[in-house]
Amino acid sequence: MKKIQLIPALLMAFLMIGQLAVASETPSNKKKVITMPENVKKVIDNSCFGCHNTDSRNDDAKEELDFKTLDQLTxxxxxxxxxxIRETIEENEMPPKKFLEHKPEKALTQAQKELLINWVKQESTALLKK
Structure with a gap:
């Protein structure tokens, strides 16, 4: 007799767990995505992405920042x-001077620095609002 009463209790427990799983997939729990406008992406692709990505041979750079996995972060x-990113740009630390000796075309112009800093500020504000 007790086995028969146990089956509905287990069924009810599974249903409740299923409802909790569905509730955890609501939009408020989704990862907050960083958006990157095309003009920002172009600058990052030219001056940053070569070193700061998962496939880079520069282990220090990709450990410091990996643009490929940025959206996987909390x-x-x-x-x-x-x-x-903002502090590094403001302090003129990136791209590094030694790197620019060999690839001066990767240097950030003042306009590009301002573009990236403004993008960082906008994305930070958006992340804080979500």
């Missing part, structure tokens, strides 16, 4: 990465 980690 919102807090994304905010930290964006802050690091």
């Amino acid at each position: 919102a807090t980690q994304k905010l930290g990465a964006l802050k690091h």
Whole structure:
């Protein structure tokens, strides 16, 4: 007799777990995505992505920042990465001077620096609002 009562209780438990799983997929729990306008992407592709991506041979650079995996970070980690990007650009640390000796065409112009800094500020604000 107890086995018969146990079956409905287990069934009810499975149904409740299923409802919780569906509820956890609501839009408010989705990852916050960083958007990258085409003009920003163009600058990053030219001056940053070569070193700061998963496939780079520069282990230090890809450990510091990997644009390919940026959206996989938590919102807090994304905010930290964006802050690091802004500070690095403001302090003229990237691209590194030694790298620019061999590839001067990768240098960021003042307009490109301002574009990236404004993008970082906009994305940081958007992440904080979500």
